[in-house]
Amino acid sequence: MSILAVTEQRGGAWNRMSFETLAAARQFARELDTTASAAVLGQSIGHLAAELAPQHLEKVYAVEHPLLQDYTPDAYTIALRQLLQRAKPSIVLFPHTYQVRDFLPKLAASLGKVAVSDAISHRVDHGQLVLARQLFQGKVNVDARFAGDAPHFASLQAGAYRADQPGPEGAPHPAAAVEKFAPRISPGDIRTRPLELFRESQQSLDLGAAEIIVSVGRGIQEAANIPLIEKLAEALGAELGASRPICDAGWLPHERQVGSSGQTVAPKMYMAIGISGAIQHLVGMKASRTVVAINKDPDAPIFEMADYGIVGDLFEVVPALVEALQKSK
Amino acid sequence: MKIVVAIKQVPARDSQLRIASSGKWIDEADLSYEINEPDAYALEAGLELKEAHGGEVVAVCAGPARVAQTIREALAKGADRAIHIQEEDPAALDPLATARLLAAALRSEAADLILTGLQSDDLGYGQTGAILAELLGLPHATLVMHVEKRDGGIRVKRELEDGWFQHVEMPLPALIAIQSGISKLRYATLMGIKKAKTKEVRRVTAADLGVAPLAASVTVDRLYLPQHTRRAQLFEGNPQEAAAQLVEKLRFEARVI
Numbered sequence: 001m002s003i004l005a006v007t008e009q010r011g012g013a014w015n016r017m018s019f020e021t022l023a024a025a026r027q028f029a030r031e032l033d034t035t036a037s038a039a040v041l042g043q044s045i046g047h048l049a050a051e052l053a054p055q056h057l058e059k060v061y062a063v064e065h066p067l068l069q070d071y072t073p074d075a076y077t078i079a080l081r082q083l084l085q086r087a088k089p090s091i092v093l094f095p096h097t098y099q100v101r102d103f104l105p106k107l108a109a110s111l112g113k114v115a116v117s118d119a120i121s122h123r124v125d126h127g128q129l130v131l132a133r134q135l136f137q138g139k140v141n142v143d144a145r146f147a148g149d150a151p152h153f154a155s156l157q158a159g160a161y162r163a164d165q166p167g168p169e170g171a172p173h174p175a176a177a178v179e180k181f182a183p184r185i186s187p188g189d190i191r192t193r194p195l196e197l198f199r200e201s202q203q204s205l206d207l208g209a210a211e212i213i214v215s216v217g218r219g220i221q222e223a224a225n226i227p228l229i230e231k232l233a234e235a236l237g238a239e240l241g242a243s244r245p246i247c248d249a250g251w252l253p254h255e256r257q258v259g260s261s262g263q264t265v266a267p268k269m270y271m272a273i274g275i276s277g278a279i280q281h282l283v284g285m286k287a288s289r290t291v292v293a294i295n296k297d298p299d300a301p302i303f304e305m306a307d308y309g310i311v312g313d314l315f316e317v318v319p320a321l322v323e324a325l326q327k328s329k
Numbered sequence: 330m331k332i333v334v335a336i337k338q339v340p341a342r343d344s345q346l347r348i349a350s351s352g353k354w355i356d357e358a359d360l361s362y363e364i365n366e367p368d369a370y371a372l373e374a375g376l377e378l379k380e381a382h383g384g385e386v387v388a389v390c391a392g393p394a395r396v397a398q399t400i401r402e403a404l405a406k407g408a409d410r411a412i413h414i415q416e417e418d419p420a421a422l423d424p425l426a427t428a429r430l431l432a433a434a435l436r437s438e439a440a441d442l443i444l445t446g447l448q449s450d451d452l453g454y455g456q457t458g459a460i461l462a463e464l465l466g467l468p469h470a471t472l473v474m475h476v477e478k479r480d481g482g483i484r485v486k487r488e489l490e491d492g493w494f495q496h497v498e499m500p501l502p503a504l505i506a507i508q509s510g511i512s513k514l515r516y517a518t519l520m521g522i523k524k525a526k527t528k529e530v531r532r533v534t535a536a537d538l539g540v541a542p543l544a545a546s547v548t549v550d551r552l553y554l555p556q557h558t559r560r561a562q563l564f565e566g567n568p569q570e571a572a573a574q575l576v577e578k579l580r581f582e583a584r585v586i
Contacts, residue, residue: 248510
C-alpha cells in the first residue's frame with residue numbers, strides 16, 4: 001500500500017491547493033502506516049519537482065512531456081495512467097480543483113472506478129480509509145470507503161486539509177529522490193485544442209480593497225429587492241458583494257461576485273445576507289476578520305463561519321439593522 | 330445538429346431531508362422533486378443550439394417512475410423526444426453506474442453533441458459527464474459557459490478559477506458539461522405543455538440495454554446529518570432587538586464600525 005499525491009501547476013506556478021493534498025497524503029500515510037509520494041505533471045517542471053523533494057515524501061515523480069505543457073484531459077489521463085502502472089499506488093489523491101474536476105472522472109472511469117470527489121475529511125477504521133463527503137448541497141454527509149482492487153481515487157475539498165501542517169515529528173526527513181517519468185503521448189491522442197487563457201473585460205472593481213463588504217445571496221428572492229441591501233451597504237460605508245446565483249441571474253454584475261470563481265476577499269467585516277454558505281462562496285471570504293450572517297435557516301453552513309448571526313427573515317432584519325445603524329451614529 | 334441532453338431529477342432545493350432507516354439513502358417519503366438545476370442550464374443550451382442550427386434535442390434521464398414528470402417538463406420546454414432509463418433504486422446510481430446506462434442508451438443515437446449539467450444537487454460528484462465521454466470515446470470539456478458551432482466542430486468557453494477563462498476547440502461528436510447560470514432559463518409555454526403529451530418517450534431498463542451492474546469501487550458506510558460546529562454568537566428576539574444587539578457588538582466588541 002502507498003499513497004500518491006498528484007499536484008497541480010500551471011505555467012510553472014503552483015496551484016496552492018497542491019500543498020493541502022501533500023499534507024493529507026502524509027497524514028493518510030502515517031495513519032495507514034505506509035508511504036506518501038507526489039507527482040507533478042508538465043513540461044520544464046524540474047524546479048517544481050525539486051521544491052517537492054524536501055516535503056517529507058518517499059519519492060517525487062516529475063512527469064514531463066511537451067504535450068503536457070498545456071492542460072488537456074486526454075494528455076493528462078494518458079500520462080497518469082502510465083504513471084500509475086509505474087508507481088503502483090493504492091490511493092491517489094488530488095486537490096479538488098477545476099482542472100481535476102475535468103479529468104479525474106475520465107481517468108478513474110478508464111480503470112472502471114469512481115473517484116470519491118470533493119472529500120472533506122477522513123478516518124481510519126480497521127486499517128481502511130473512510131472518506132466523508134457532502135451530499136444534497138451540504139445537507140447530508142456520507143462516509144464512503146473504497147472497494148475492489150487498487151488504485152483508488154479521491155479529490156480533496158479546498159481547505160479540508162491545512163497546507164501548513166508540519167511533517168512527521170522526529171529526525172529530519174531526507175529529501176525524496178526525484179524520478180523523471182516520460183509518458184508516451186502522441187499528438188494524435190489529443191482531441192481538444194486548448195487556446196490562450198484570458199480574463200473578461202478589465203475588472204474595474206477591486207472588492208479586495210474594501211474594508212467592509214455586504215454580500216447578498218439567493219435569500220433576496222428577486223432583483224427588485226436588491227436596493228434593500230444597497231441601503232444597508234450605504235449605512236455601513238460598505239461595498240456590495242454577491243454570491244454566484246445573484247450574478248448569474250444578472251441582478252448584480254459579475255465583478256461583485258465573491259467565491260472560487262469570483263473574487264477572494266478578506267475585509268475587516270463581511271456581512272453575508274441570505275447566503276447559505278456553499279463551499280464555493282466560503283473559500284472566497286473565509287479570511288475575513290469578522291463575519292456576520294443573516295439567514296432564515298439556522299442550519300445554514302454560513303453560521304459555522306460567522307462570528308455573529310441573526311436567524312431571521314432578512315426582509316425584517318435588514319431594515320431593522322439599517323435603522324439601528326442610523327440611530328447609533 | 331443532433332443534441333442529447335442528460336438530465337436528472339433531484340429533491341427540491343428547499344427540502345428538509347431525513348436519513349432512511351437503512352442509513353444508506355434519504356427517506357423519500359413526502360419529498361417533492363425538480364430538475365437538477367445545472368441540467369436545466371444544459372437543456373437550455375441544447376435548445377438554443379437547436380434554434381440556431383436546426384436539428385433535434387433528445388432528453389435522457391435515468392431514475393424511478395417519478396422522473397417522468399421531469400422528462401415531461403423537458404419536452405414541454407422544447408425537447409423533441411426523450412429516453413427514460415428506468416432504475417428504481419436511486420441509491421444504486423453512482424456516477425459510473427449512471428454513465429454506463431446513459432452510454433448504452435445513447436450509442437445507437439449517434440448524437441453530434443451530448444450536454445450534461447456540471448454536477449447534481451443530490452450526489453454532487455460532478456463526474457457523470459466526463460465519465461460518459463470516456464465510455465463513449467468522445468472528447469469533452471467541463472465548466473463550459475458558451476458553445477459555438479464552427480466548421481468541423483465546436484469552440485467552447487471554459488471557466489477556470491479566479492476569473493480566468495479559456496477557449497477550447499474540438500471536433501464533433503463531443504460531450505460538454507455546462508456550467509450553471511450561463512443563460513436565462515425559459516419557461517414552458519402552454520402550447521409546449523400541450524405538445525409534450527404527444528411527444529415520444531422511449532422507456533428502457535438496464536436489462537433492455539444489456540447493462541449488468543459493475544462491482545462498486547466505492548461503498549457507502551452510512552449517510553448522516555452533519556454536526557454543526559457553530560461558533561457564531563446569535564442574537565434573538567424581534568428583529569429590532571436583534572439588530573440593536575448586533576450593532577452594539579460590532580461597535581464595541583469587534584470594533585469594525
